[in-house]
Amino acid sequence: QQPVQSPQAVILREGEDAVINCSSSKALYSVHWYRQKHGEAPVFLMILLKGGEQKGHEKISASFNEKKQQSSLYLTASQLSYSGTYFCGTAAGGTSYGKLTFGQGTILTVHP
Amino acid sequence: DGGITQSPKYLFRKEGQNVTLSCEQNLNHDAMYWYRQDPGQGLRLIYYSQIVNDFQKGDIAEGYSVSREKKESFPLTVTSAQKNPTAFYLCASSIGLEREYTGELFFGEGSRLTVL
Secondary structure: OOOEEEOOEEEEEOOOOEEEEEEOOOOOOEEEEEEEOOOOOOEEEEEEEOOOOOEEEOOEEEEEEOOOOEEEEEEOOOOHHHOEEEEEEEEOOOOOOOOOEEOOOEEEEEEO | OOOEEEEOOEEEEOOOOOEEEEEEEOOOOOEEEEEEEOOOOOEEEEEEEEEOOEEEEOOOOOOEEEOOOEOOEOOEEEOOOOOOOOEEEEEEEEOOOOOOOOOOOEEOOOEEEEEO
16 A cells, blocks of 8 residues: 655745655655656655664755654755655565565655 | 666657567566556566566556567567556666665656557
């Protein structure tokens, strides 16, 4: 079953923060985050494995609560380049590789 | 530069015709995947292959077929049995089991198929 992302869309001004949530009804082994700009291929941001370790990438970080089967992506001090659609992908097992089930996406728009 | 090449970028097809989308990678990755993207629905897995000469159905395999005769290539055929084939198709690859898996999928730039 597809994970549910919220919110569906976010509009920010440069420098503002945002949180994107990803919730699954299934037990998860890993959560993967991707960003896709319009007309381009999705780009990998990070993976979070079962264990709850928070990961970071520049000013973008994420957490994974395996008990609640939820992950959150945190974007701080947003930049114009952060605009795009963010997808979470979930895997139920360690050998699932890229056999991910993706959420419907969250559209993030950053204005000057 | 290493990467994934998909062709064609845009394709128009008449109803009842089969069409094959090409996907080639020079990343020396073992695993390859086909995803379909529709507006507002995220990406859905069609087929995946973890090794040459082997592939598995994903969540929406009906009306599609694939082959994996070479490590570098994973073509997708959209058959006339696919009832709603108009979509954006993304091919991806990743490192396989034998090497450290980072979780990263590398995507091609996609092929947009329109059925007239």
